[in-house]
Amino acid sequence: MKEYTIAATSRSGTRKYTGTIDYLIDKVFGYTLECNGMGTEFKRPKTIKALLNRLNGGCSYWSMNTVYEQVK
Numbered sequence: 001m002k003e004y005t006i007a008a009t010s011r012s013g014t015r016k017y018t019g020t021i022d023y024l025i026d027k028v029f030g031y032t033l034e035c036n037g038m039g040t041e042f043k044r045p046k047t048i049k050a051l052l053n054r055l056n057g058g059c060s061y062w063s064m065n066t067v068y069e070q071v072k
Helices: 021-026 028-036 048-056 061-065
Strands: 006-012 012-018 067-071
Touching: 006 021, 006 048, 012 021, 012 048, 021 028, 021 048, 028 048, 028 061
Parallel strands: none
Antiparallel strands: 006 012, 006 067
């Protein structure tokens, strides 16, 4: 499985998270996605671009105060 690195930049600095898309959804950003109004039974993003769009486009505190981008 392919691994991705996502940088989450907020006022307190930048943190990097690495893992497969399933790991990033289930273990790292699942709560943020749930807070963005997608509930626990949301349609899972299938690409890293779709995941980043959902993280950056949400209305939760974390999505409004953090910029998520893929590290190349």
